[in-house]
Amino acid sequence: MTSPLPQQTLLDVHALQVTFPGRAGMVRAVDGVSFTVAAGETVCLVGESGCGKSLTAMSLLRLVPAPGRIERGGHIRFDGQDLLSLDEPSLRSIRGREMAMIFQEPSTALNPVLTIGDQIAEVVRVHTRCSRAEAWQRTEAALAQVGIADAPRRARQYPHELSGGMRQRVMIAMALVLSPRLVIADEPTTALDVTIQAQILELLRDLRERTGMALLLITHDLGVVAEMAARVIVMYAGRVVEEAPVEALFASPRMPYTEGLLKAMPRLDPAERLERLSTIAGTVPSPDALPSGCTFRDRCPHAWERCAQEEPALHQVSAAHRARCHLVQEPERRVPTTATGAHA
Amino acid sequence: MTRRPLAWGVWLLLGLAAAAAFAPLVAPYDPNASLDLVRLKSQPPSWAHPFGTDPYSRDVLSRVLYGTRVSVSFALLTVCLVVVIGTTYGALMAFAPPLLSTVLRRMLDLLLAVPRLLILLAVAGVAGPLSLPVLVLLTASTGWYACARLVNDELAALRSREFTQAAQATGVPVARLVYRHLLPHVAPTLWALATLAVAGTIGLEAGLSFLGLGIQPPTASWGNIIHDGAGLVHTQWWLTVFPSLAMLIPVLACNAVGDALRDRFAPTHFGGAAASTRSSSAPMRSPPVFRP
Numbered sequence: 001m002t003s004p005l006p007q008q009t010l011l012d013v014h015a016l017q018v019t020f021p022g023r024a025g026m027v028r029a030v031d032g033v034s035f036t037v038a039a040g041e042t043v044c045l046v047g048e049s050g051c052g053k054s055l056t057a058m059s060l061l062r063l064v065p066a067p068g069r070i071e072r073g074g075h076i077r078f079d080g081q082d083l084l085s086l087d088e089p090s091l092r093s094i095r096g097r098e099m100a101m102i103f104q105e106p107s108t109a110l111n112p113v114l115t116i117g118d119q120i121a122e123v124v125r126v127h128t129r130c131s132r133a134e135a136w137q138r139t140e141a142a143l144a145q146v147g148i149a150d151a152p153r154r155a156r157q158y159p160h161e162l163s164g165g166m167r168q169r170v171m172i173a174m175a176l177v178l179s180p181r182l183v184i185a186d187e188p189t190t191a192l193d194v195t196i197q198a199q200i201l202e203l204l205r206d207l208r209e210r211t212g213m214a215l216l217l218i219t220h221d222l223g224v225v226a227e228m229a230a231r232v233i234v235m236y237a238g239r240v241v242e243e244a245p246v247e248a249l250f251a252s253p254r255m256p257y258t259e260g261l262l263k264a265m266p267r268l269d270p271a272e273r274l275e276r277l278s279t280i281a282g283t284v285p286s287p288d289a290l291p292s293g294c295t296f297r298d299r300c301p302h303a304w305e306r307c308a309q310e311e312p313a314l315h316q317v318s319a320a321h322r323a324r325c326h327l328v329q330e331p332e333r334r335v336p337t338t339a340t341g342a343h344a
Numbered sequence: 345m346t347r348r349p350l351a352w353g354v355w356l357l358l359g360l361a362a363a364a365a366f367a368p369l370v371a372p373y374d375p376n377a378s379l380d381l382v383r384l385k386s387q388p389p390s391w392a393h394p395f396g397t398d399p400y401s402r403d404v405l406s407r408v409l410y411g412t413r414v415s416v417s418f419a420l421l422t423v424c425l426v427v428v429i430g431t432t433y434g435a436l437m438a439f440a441p442p443l444l445s446t447v448l449r450r451m452l453d454l455l456l457a458v459p460r461l462l463i464l465l466a467v468a469g470v471a472g473p474l475s476l477p478v479l480v481l482l483t484a485s486t487g488w489y490a491c492a493r494l495v496n497d498e499l500a501a502l503r504s505r506e507f508t509q510a511a512q513a514t515g516v517p518v519a520r521l522v523y524r525h526l527l528p529h530v531a532p533t534l535w536a537l538a539t540l541a542v543a544g545t546i547g548l549e550a551g552l553s554f555l556g557l558g559i560q561p562p563t564a565s566w567g568n569i570i571h572d573g574a575g576l577v578h579t580q581w582w583l584t585v586f587p588s589l590a591m592l593i594p595v596l597a598c599n600a601v602g603d604a605l606r607d608r609f610a611p612t613h614f615g616g617a618a619a620s621t622r623s624s625s626a627p628m629r630s631p632p633v634f635r636p
Contacts, residue, residue, distance in 0.1 A: 095515035101510070111511065122525075126516050
């Protein structure tokens with residue numbers, strides 16, 4: 001794991017806002033999200049279901065589903081180019097070639113009527129001027145690269161003929177066939193068995209090291225984060241609530257929500273094992289019914305009056321660590337940990 | 345779900361296609377030749393002339409066989425055009441930018457409001473007898489509406505599927521996305537629609553020719569053979585009965601095959617959600633294979 005600062009910025013998202021028409025006006029499903037990913041870096045985007053992680057990912061490719069819209073005002077710079085002002089053909093030439101996506105559910109993200117080889121070769125043929133035979137060769141090479149044995153035979157099979165882990169390998173092969181500089185993986189292991197999960201993560205890490213691609217990993221699993229990331233961005237209710245290098249985040253989380261997530265993670269080492277896994281009470285508020293002030297205050301064990309009146313800014317904790325919590329300014333307000341346990 | 349038999353319908357259609365293709369070999373006489381205006385005029389069926397002869401002493405069996413060629417190729421050409429136009433329009437409707445899509449939708453509503461037969465009659469009435477290619481164009485250009493709707497509905501359902509998003513995320517252009525990734529899902533329902541459309545078009549051609557607006561004599565088509573014999577139905581029944589029976593074969597067979605295909609791929613209703621989920625859960629790349 002290298003420090004993220006001196007590297008060249010590959011992706012720079014600033015004030016990204018995605019809105020959906022709701023019953024009472026526009027609903028901000030992603031609200032002012034800003035972050036960067038350096039070339040070759042692994043960044044994790046963490047949060048519960050419904051907090052806007054996947055939508056953020058889709059926005060990066062400008063593929064927000066229909067009534068949703070990316071609002072003007074922010075920017076998504078990829079290698080210096082603002083994706084929000086690009087026309088459709090230029091966007092298409094970036095999708096799949098420069099920036100690729102691995103989907104959560106390989107069984108629904110692969111087209112059931114095409115062989116997996118056809119689907120991978122399609123990516124090659126759309127983006128490069130090369131012959132059918134050449135595209136097929138690259139396809140087989142890509143399948144071999146993700147550890148699929150007997151690639152020439154497998155390439156002629158349909159998705160339903162493969163196991164779940166195999167299908168996810170195919171998705172990864174499809175994303176990596178043109179060696180993109182950024183790969184977005186949206187919960188790539190959620191749909192898989194635990195043993196297969198480890199293999200897929202191992203594969204991703206290995207491929208990242210070999211190809212030097214940047215990886216934006218979206219997950220709700222902090223175990224995955226600890227294993228993969230250099231830097232972590234925690235999202236809550238469409239906002240970035242904490243951003244830190246992975247060691248700093250695990251050692252001293254500054255946002256109570258992150259603390260809650262960490263406590264909810266099962267531990268194997270007996271020293272840190274709690275009597276019982278703690279949970280965060282309640283659920284993520286719906287984006288059309290956000291509480292005033294801090295969006296997490298309803299579920300926060302430390303909340304006081306200021307949290308209801310004023311939305312906290314993303315305070316700088318240290319050079320690479322930011323947290324959206326008033327506790328950064330007023331640490332004396334923190335309720336002792338035992339009380340937190342009781343709350344949970 | 346009980347499977348309706350595809351087999352007999354398919355065999356009937358194959359037999360008919362063979363009859364049409366090999367008409368010159370199978371037909372005992374020239375369809376337009378007056379064999380013997382005095383002695384062979386208006387003969388009832390016999391061993392020499394199984395379907396009898398008409399007032400010009402032409403052999404009705406030969407005329408029906410040659411008529412098969414005209415009627416069947418007319419229907420096939422028309423339906424091919426219908427599928428091409430309908431699919432293109434449906435795909436445009438599903439994937440065009442919102443404004444254009446709305447315009448296309450309203451235009452389709454407008455077209456659907458005009459009765460097809462009325463247009464055909466009006467054009468034939470004003471322009472006089474139409475040649476076969478013009479007739480094909482005319483029937484096709486008034487017959488693709490249902491196909492466009494069906495394709496649009498199916499594509500709209502497929503558009504929200506994850507594999508469509510995944511394909512878009514790899515930078516596939518829309519036209520290619522529709523053609524290579526999505527149309528294979530629609531193919532089974534399209535086949536069912538096309539088969540049923542063939543039956544309908546055969547009937548339509550017969551109707552137009554019967555009215556004297558379709559295929560022009562002396563070229564034999566089922567419709568104008570019936571037209572020729574219509575006035576004599578009381579005395580020379582064989583002039584109308586045999587071509588009518590011939591017409592029944594493809595119509596019945598197409599309907600049977602079309603229904604069977606539809607049942608197999610869209611068990612609840614035509615073009616609905618069930619159609620798209622079923623057709624995509626069953627891996628099928630090529631059009632359905634008939635298993636006689």
